[in-house]
Amino acid sequence: MPSTPHRTPVEELPETERQSRSGSAVNRLGHWLLSSTTTEPGWDQLIGDFKPAPQQPGAYLARITEIRGERELTGATGVVSQESSVVPVLEELRRSTYTRDSGAWLSASLIIQAEGWPEPAYQVGSDLNFDEEPELWAQEAPLTGEDLVADWEVFPRQRFTMPSWMRERTEGIRGALKARSETQGHTEPTAATSSMAAVSAADAGADAARSAPETPFGTAEVDNDIVNPEVYRALSHFGRKPTEQTIANVVRTLMGGEVLLDISGSTFVPGPNGEQAGPESQIRVQAVLNKDGQRSLAVYLSEETARQVIANSGRNPDELVLSREPAVAVLQNFVNDDSLTDIIVEPNAGLSCRIEGPQAAWAIQTPRNDAAKNALLNGSMQQLVGSFMGPAAVLLLGMRHGDQDMRPVYAQPEDGRDPDTFLLFTSAPEVAALDPRLEVRSVKAVDALRFAVDAGAAYVMINALGPSARLPIAQVEELLQIVEAQEKLSRE
Structure with a gap:
């Protein structure tokens, strides 16, 4: 269903x-x-x-x-x-x-x-x-x-x-x-090209902003047991070129999809409706204890990595219990847990990345549009349109440092044509993965779309790095007309 x-x-x-x-x-x-x-x-x-x-x-x-x-x-x-x-x-x-x-x-x-x-x-x-x-x-x-x-x-x-x-x-x-x-595969939404860059309207003829990661998701082969291929590919690129930008690329992929947590040692008490874990259950998420005594949240992409970590710690891998959780919820819970200092994605694996606490807090606490991100992952235009409609829905702008005029950032075409695609983003890491030098500003989603129309853009692109959506400005104008009609109806 x-x-x-x-x-x-x-x-x-x-x-x-x-x-x-x-x-x-x-x-x-x-x-x-x-x-x-x-x-x-x-x-x-x-x-x-x-x-x-x-x-x-x-x-x-x-x-x-x-x-x-x-x-x-x-x-x-x-x-x-x-x-x-x-x-x-x-x-x-x-x-x-x-x-x-x-x-x-x-x-x-x-x-x-x-x-x-x-x-x-x-x-x-x-x-x-x-x-x-x-x-x-x-x-x-x-x-x-x-x-x-x-x-x-x-x-x-x-x-x-x-x-x-x-x-x-x-x-x-x-x-x-x-x-x-896994054997049939699935169709991914169209992604932006790997050489996508950003350019402000005022600098359309100048040099483009720093290039996005050269293959935003990498070219690494992904095993079937990897629960979040987007994160795995971002880890692959980070492993080849560890920079502030490629860390942001890992964080942005953690704003969607799922990851695995080790909940071995939890106490499960059946619920009144036959649930395996009722209200009285105690779920314990296992952390990694570092040499300096600090605790890191271990986030896994495969059962194999988790079993290796358990075996190396002296525990019995057969006692491993993993929970598959929404990645953005894991980030949110981490930010709310003062006992943890950072996140290690795939600890002790060949591809691994450490995300500091302030980086995770910045990603979660900056306004974001999770519904739009998920619509892009789902390849659903209906969901994407719906994600702009809520009264609290926002989209983000990438602005040049110190630009008080709020001039928009455009996608730079590869063929040298004048930029005509207005860039909007679903989260701050999406902006930083494109260019860490850009400042982030949040705007009510419908106002951001109106901004694009008023700027004379031919297209609006939601997220520069894939999965993304490129909307003709006529479609954006039609959406805004629907919003205005609904607002008028609600006032009546």
């Missing part, structure tokens, strides 16, 4: 951002339901039920019900195609309410209460189901184990928090699907 055809994992958002973005998504869904549903006046409740369509990635099943007194009138039930304007809103609602413990919702109900006809006041609420098997509405088949596993590849969920019906239905399936996907 994947809601997008590409299966790069998303990350859990910070709590305040989850609340803000999910509230906005619920309101937008309410506007859509009221404007798209033809009903006679006088109803008490209008309920829209939604769930992903397992056999049609990117589409949803929808059912509309009216409540009039004690009468319940169920209307149309059918598939909402990817082309529908409500699909990005549903995607945003799944993404903004996702957590590693609960996963993404399996079904959602939007409830609109109306009082005071003929000019009613509306109250909008939602009911999200994360654990119960969704009700069958028509002739659709029940969820299969393959449907669930495919969805977890996009919205990873801790197995020990799953209800028993999920674990039973997926027993023995996850490993087989992983092996099949």
Whole structure:
């Protein structure tokens, strides 16, 4: 039941951002339901039920019900195609309410209460189901184990928090699907060329900024057991040329995808719904003790490296317990843990990198747009557009040091033509990996897009280093018109 055809994992958002973005998504869904549903006046409740369509990635099943007194009138039930304007809103609602413990919702109900006809006041609420098997509405088949596993590849969920019906239905399936996907491969979003450079509008005819890493993800061969190939390739380049810029390249790849943590020694207490690890469980993340007594967080990309570290420490590798976690959440937790001084990615491996505490804090504490980063990793234009729409959504500008006029940075074409592609970024490490000399400034996402239009750019590129997206300015203008229409509707 994947809601997008590409299966790069998303990350859990910070709590305040989850609340803000999910509230906005619920309101937008309410506007859509009221404007798209033809009903006679006088109803008490209008309920829209939604769930992903397992056999049609990117589409949803929808059912509309009216409540009039004690009468319940169920209307149309059918598939909402990817082309529908409500699909990005549903995607945003799944993404903004996702957590590693609960996963993404399996079904959602939007409830609109109306009082005071003929000019009613509306109250909008939602009911999200994360654990119960969704009700069958028509002739659709029940969820299969393959449907669930495919969805977890996009919205990873801790197995020990799953209800028993999920674990039973997926027993023995996850490993087989992983092996099949590794042999089939997948299509990556188009990446910027490795020689991409940045140039300000005022310096279009001058020398370009320092080049991005010569092969941003490197050319190293990636084993199938590597959980985050983007980080592995960045490590490969750092190993060949360790600089401030290539460290930033490693950090930027850690803003997406997953990594492994050693949680050996944790105490798992089953939960009330059959979860392997309930609320009373104690999860202990193992750290590396350095010679100076400082503790480093060990982040792994493969089980093999973790087993080697355990064996070298005198522990039994057979007792290893690894947890697959969103990389950006690992960075966030590290920043909040005063007992750790730095992060070691792939400790004692042939390709390894140490990230100092201030570097991680800078990456996490600078405003960022995780949803846009994940949309690029997923290769989903719908998700990317949705990531610009929230009231707290930001995009970042790379500015020349001391430039008070906030002149934008453009991508420098390889063929010597005048720059016409306005660069925007999802995080500070994305800027630094392109050119560490650039200053970072955050702007509300829609304002950043308006800035690009007003600057006369022909294109907008989100992130200079791949995966990236290059949007024609006409598409950006159309998006801004939609935003303005929604803002006008919300004011009314």
